Amino acid sequence: MSTPELKQRPHSVTLRFLAAPTDVDVTGIVPAGTVLEWVDKAAYAAAVGWSSSYCVTAYVGNIHFEDPIHSGDLVEVTASVVYTGTSSMHIHTEVSFSDPRELRPVKSSSCLVIFVAVGENGKPTAVPAFTPGTAKEIAMRESALARIEIREQIVASMNEQ
Template identity: 65%
Template sequence: MTENPRNSVTLRFLAAPTDIGHSGSVDAGTVLEWVDKAAYAAAVGWAKSYCVTAYVGNIHFADPVNSGDLVEVTATVVYTGRSSMHIHTVVSSGDPKAGGPTMRSQCIVIFVAVGADGQSIAVPTLEPATPQAILQRDDAVARIKVREEIVEAMKGQEYTDAGTAEKVILRFLASPNDVNWGGKVHGGIVMKWIDEAAYVCATRYCGSATVAVFSGGVRFYRPLLIGHVVEVEARLVYTGTKGMHIAVQVRSGSPTSGELNLTTYCLTVMVTRDEAGNSVPVPPWLPVSEEDQRLHAHARELLEIRGRAPGNRLPNHLLSH
């Protein structure tokens, strides 16, 4: 691991055969785990205290990471609030025999510094000193309003048995192997669970193996503890021309109480690919119940909100309407 300058950390390693998932390349969940680890290292280096993942912004998985690839994950603190750090994270990979890594994905991750009592604490203010740093700061600030709109749109959505769409629920205990440096479940592990549940849901719906091409609005509401019962619910809420939009909620709670509380929520877009690696059309899903229609409209609203973020636009299937 190298660190230069003080607000930036780069992790470098080879993608191992054990990192390969169902698609034959590294799953999105594993990439998100790497992103969270690098961002955590940058956050702790800046805050000089323990930090927790609060939010992971939109991340597109344009190209696969393969076994044996040289992987670089660079995390740079680009903006600070009172206790929060907005960290621009870039994942690059490539065959080490063929030259340098190529950028595969990037996103903003927000960490919050916390003290020994678990309450947020102030962090040093970042003052960008170069034109590039100023642009990165301004881009992070411009995304704050969009992120707040996404969080507000996601808040209060209900998922009940009245929905008729494809749905899967994974249940298990959070094990000591999932622990982070604060004694709780690592945020990257939670995102890996999200990817696995979305994979099962999308694959059941279309009848073919699927891969994630996008994950967004990953908000961590409360910590998930080792030994807790975990429930990961993934539900199809919308289909575009090729993408299956899967809403995923993670709930957890003590096995002695029987009560599960929402810890994390996000929306993942999955696709199925042909032998050449190109995404192919999927059967359109049509909402049936009132809840189906509400969640279908919710997914379209999120697409429109994200389309207003810097550098983003509406998907082609919405532009044609």
């Protein structure tokens, strides 16, 4: 009897869809709130896929909006685990779009989302450790680690006031 192979956990997901007329505001552009909703959905899918657990959003930050998205654009939202703590997952997201006839992607926005895995008792639960496998993944992990230190400094500074 052979042992079953361990299935590799997915650490990245990409959602691909057309921006609908109902996604845009009166200016014909997808508003930031809608883009953030897409980011949260993709990041949640990456977090759940990695942790195999229900997850809650703990942080959304470092969002940068570059080019606007219009109705009819083909949108891709990629979310990738870049660092894991004991129960947290730092997920880098990138939103891009293109004219579906040309398929030349244009970066629209990127940000960092942190999720915490929670167990059936509603308390944080451990997640598997993520080990980066490429130079880009290592750089993304280092960026996430640097942001942890900066956030801790900001909190300490605010607590002193």
